[in-house]
Amino acid sequence: MSEQQRIEPTYPKNRATIGGPRLGPVGWARWAWRQLTSMRTALALLLLLAVAAIPGSIFPQRGVDPARVRSYMQDRPELSRWLDRFSLFDVYSSPWFASIYLLLMISLVGCIIPRLRAHLKAMQAPPPRTPSRLSRMPVHREAVVDADPSAVIAAARAELGRRRYRLRQEPEGAVVVASEKGYLKETGNLVFHVALLGVIVSVAAGSLFGWRGEIIIKEGEAWTAGAGTFDTLNLGPLVDEDDIPAFTLRLDQLDVEFESEATGAQFGAPRRFSGVATVQEQGQEATSEEFAVNAPLAVGTTSMYLLGNGYAPIVTVRDADDEVLFSDAVTFLPQDNTYSSEGVIKVTGRDPGLGFVGGFLPTFSADPEIGMTSSFPGLADPTLVLTAFEGDLFPEGRAQSVFSIETDEMDQVMLDEDTPISMLLRPQDTYELPDGTVIEFEDVVRWGGMLVRHDPGRMPALIFAGLALLGLVLMLGVRRRRVFVRVAGGDGATEQGERHTGVSVAGLPKGTDPGLEDLVEQVLAHIVSTVDTPRAAGARDEDER
Amino acid sequence: MTDPTLAQASDFAIWGAIVVLALAMLAFSVHLAVTGARTERKAGSSLPEPVMAGAGAARTNDPADRSTDGPTERPATRGWGVIGLQLTWLATFAVIAGTTLRALSVNRAPLGNMYEFALVTAGFALLVYSVWSLRKDRLWLGAFVVVPVLAILGAAKIWWYTEASQLMPALDNIWLIIHVTIATLSIALFTIGAALAIAYLWRDRAETKGEGTVRGWLAALPSSVKLERITYGLHVFAFPLWTFALISGAIWAEQAWGRYWGWDPKETWTFVIWVVYAAYLHARATSGLTTRKATWVAVAGFGCIIINYTVVNLLMTGLHSYSGVAT
Numbered sequence: 001m002s003e004q005q006r007i008e009p010t011y012p013k014n015r016a017t018i019g020g021p022r023l024g025p026v027g028w029a030r031w032a033w034r035q036l037t038s039m040r041t042a043l044a045l046l047l048l049l050a051v052a053a054i055p056g057s058i059f060p061q062r063g064v065d066p067a068r069v070r071s072y073m074q075d076r077p078e079l080s081r082w083l084d085r086f087s088l089f090d091v092y093s094s095p096w097f098a099s100i101y102l103l104l105m106i107s108l109v110g111c112i113i114p115r116l117r118a119h120l121k122a123m124q125a126p127p128p129r130t131p132s133r134l135s136r137m138p139v140h141r142e143a144v145v146d147a148d149p150s151a152v153i154a155a156a157r158a159e160l161g162r163r164r165y166r167l168r169q170e171p172e173g174a175v176v177v178a179s180e181k182g183y184l185k186e187t188g189n190l191v192f193h194v195a196l197l198g199v200i201v202s203v204a205a206g207s208l209f210g211w212r213g214e215i216i217i218k219e220g221e222a223w224t225a226g227a228g229t230f231d232t233l234n235l236g237p238l239v240d241e242d243d244i245p246a247f248t249l250r251l252d253q254l255d256v257e258f259e260s261e262a263t264g265a266q267f268g269a270p271r272r273f274s275g276v277a278t279v280q281e282q283g284q285e286a287t288s289e290e291f292a293v294n295a296p297l298a299v300g301t302t303s304m305y306l307l308g309n310g311y312a313p314i315v316t317v318r319d320a321d322d323e324v325l326f327s328d329a330v331t332f333l334p335q336d337n338t339y340s341s342e343g344v345i346k347v348t349g350r351d352p353g354l355g356f357v358g359g360f361l362p363t364f365s366a367d368p369e370i371g372m373t374s375s376f377p378g379l380a381d382p383t384l385v386l387t388a389f390e391g392d393l394f395p396e397g398r399a400q401s402v403f404s405i406e407t408d409e410m411d412q413v414m415l416d417e418d419t420p421i422s423m424l425l426r427p428q429d430t431y432e433l434p435d436g437t438v439i440e441f442e443d444v445v446r447w448g449g450m451l452v453r454h455d456p457g458r459m460p461a462l463i464f465a466g467l468a469l470l471g472l473v474l475m476l477g478v479r480r481r482r483v484f485v486r487v488a489g490g491d492g493a494t495e496q497g498e499r500h501t502g503v504s505v506a507g508l509p510k511g512t513d514p515g516l517e518d519l520v521e522q523v524l525a526h527i528v529s530t531v532d533t534p535r536a537a538g539a540r541d542e543d544e545r
Numbered sequence: 546m547t548d549p550t551l552a553q554a555s556d557f558a559i560w561g562a563i564v565v566l567a568l569a570m571l572a573f574s575v576h577l578a579v580t581g582a583r584t585e586r587k588a589g590s591s592l593p594e595p596v597m598a599g600a601g602a603a604r605t606n607d608p609a610d611r612s613t614d615g616p617t618e619r620p621a622t623r624g625w626g627v628i629g630l631q632l633t634w635l636a637t638f639a640v641i642a643g644t645t646l647r648a649l650s651v652n653r654a655p656l657g658n659m660y661e662f663a664l665v666t667a668g669f670a671l672l673v674y675s676v677w678s679l680r681k682d683r684l685w686l687g688a689f690v691v692v693p694v695l696a697i698l699g700a701a702k703i704w705w706y707t708e709a710s711q712l713m714p715a716l717d718n719i720w721l722i723i724h725v726t727i728a729t730l731s732i733a734l735f736t737i738g739a740a741l742a743i744a745y746l747w748r749d750r751a752e753t754k755g756e757g758t759v760r761g762w763l764a765a766l767p768s769s770v771k772l773e774r775i776t777y778g779l780h781v782f783a784f785p786l787w788t789f790a791l792i793s794g795a796i797w798a799e800q801a802w803g804r805y806w807g808w809d810p811k812e813t814w815t816f817v818i819w820v821v822y823a824a825y826l827h828a829r830a831t832s833g834l835t836t837r838k839a840t841w842v843a844v845a846g847f848g849c850i851i852i853n854y855t856v857v858n859l860l861m862t863g864l865h866s867y868s869g870v871a872t
Binding site (some may be wrong): 039040043046047049050053054056057058061063064089092126164203211212247259261262266268269271272273274292293294295303305308442451455458461462466468469472473476477511512 | 602707708710711712713714715717718774777778781784788789792794796797799800801802803804805806807808809810813814816817820821823824826827828830831832833834842849857861
């Protein structure tokens, strides 16, 4: 960033004994500002930012996976307390991470503003004057021609103008040409850095004004959006619950396929998740929409993403009089890649309450070591494995998860003195409890876990990111060059009528510019060929090869 | 869906490429040794070759400095290098063939798991080097490119091998091709960039120690000033590509996971790499910092790339868990 703003302490180190100038508060503030906006500080902050981002990939993060943070804290409580003290479970919202990027942003602004001003000035100003001694330039070539100095100057101006160099206006009869090209380099640099700020502001706006909710929908089930209807809902600090648009969504169908041919790690890997839903926005016709992983469903300004899926066995419970106590698809949560799922069925329309606890195995397999398990995530041999509990399903009326039952206060339903009831149901199987209650496993449907998200910062962030990339390409791709031409001698003709006019062409690059020598040579060659053939070779062709 | 015959042919092509590359490595090494010895002898007999010690301003008016980036004297010693280059071309075709056969066997872009990413990265690195060598004399660079590519292919074969199979749905997107192609291309460029950076640091140390005269195989390399310039040029090319990989990854993440940035370990490390290389570009533009120090930042950036590809893919839990490697 700003290279010229480095302050080297030239004053004596121990000023107390020597005396000399002291910095007042304004002086110190200016010193601090210069330090902060110096390139060296920016560089240190950049490297610090890179290092500071790493712990977030080593330790689980609350913002990314809160469940893993909880289990990590359970496993290592002592270490976790210290980690938490340093915000290592919330690295990216921690004060120390924020302080690094805020300092970097300030440094960036402090660097951009003066450069912006300087660049605007440079864009309006003519190229600087031609230096008196071109031989001191980094790239320098010369030749002698038999031509009028004014013709050489005209040829040089024409050639540089043809190459789209900006030319400095010189008075009549001038023997120099000053030109510059590549202003876009600095423009790109500034666009890049301003766009980076734009990206950061967009991300911030997105988290302030955006919201996200999660919902599990079973096949055939309809759901109406609204603040109270989500399983979980996170609103940005500046979002009101009423801002959530009202629309209805019915999940008509969910297709899931798994790899069944390959062996090894790929066996059972998911191959397809897609679904069809009927969406109705307020005051509009209902439409049927397809969606999939990687192809979210857009409803107005919100997007719905299929992030999870699982099985929901349809279970019906009847009492001894064949009265239906319960009949519903019950969401079971997959526990591993084979979709061995766990869930509970709460039959409340009965006294005492009846609860079934157990697992759903899409492809049943009895392993001698680990017992009943699923060997494949697809529905090859769906099996429901349950045991039953009787008692108060909601002790003291406490709210509890729909995925678990507190069985401490309940009695397990027993077959006899020692054996608790355990049933293994295939579709259409029924099982009768000792009191005549019958449970039937009718069928199984799928459920989809949908993420519903509204992020107003999304588009601005993308646009600024695109601008940053454009700026970056200009900044690194365009070459800023100054080319100077000076003509010497050639006033009087020699006896043979020759005019020995010396032409010097010099180039001054900004940064690394390996192509500058070629350019200077080409410019010189073009000038020479326009005005005359060279007499004495200044362009050293021989030792170049 | 998958064709086992083609998949097997692909495996043979990759094994073949590894063998050919090993031979190319030998040839390039002999080339460096022979050229180095000859340059040294020449330097001893005539005036020592003026070399700009210390880095910094790449400014020189010496016309011999340009048009060839290789050492000025090199007839008769090119033989081994040319053999190395021809073998590298052969290996390039073998890797491309292996990757294509793999793609044909599964009817999709070969960008679905770690093994395939490694193949594509190696293919890009070889292709970039081979094409570059057609335009400029880059025989001295051969060994520096072939060694890391050999390491990538070897690791892919030994540790990351995955049976040819279909994509998981999270990967089935047009952005797979855009994002992963650009990411692998920029990693290939960064690999060559790191090879050049190490060559520069090595040569620069020798120049500083030898006060201008360089002995041994390092004499076969261009001067440190030129090496540094080429290193920078390559990074300048790779950095916007990496930026694009980052942005396209965010676009894809938005479609697949419902957010464009979520500090997933892979995202975090992509960001870390981007910041480190940005720091390299800044360090190089900072007056007062030697180019040596700046180049070390670039080497650190490549270290982050290695971590991103190995540790993050295999050990860290995140959404980018499609290495395909059973753990």
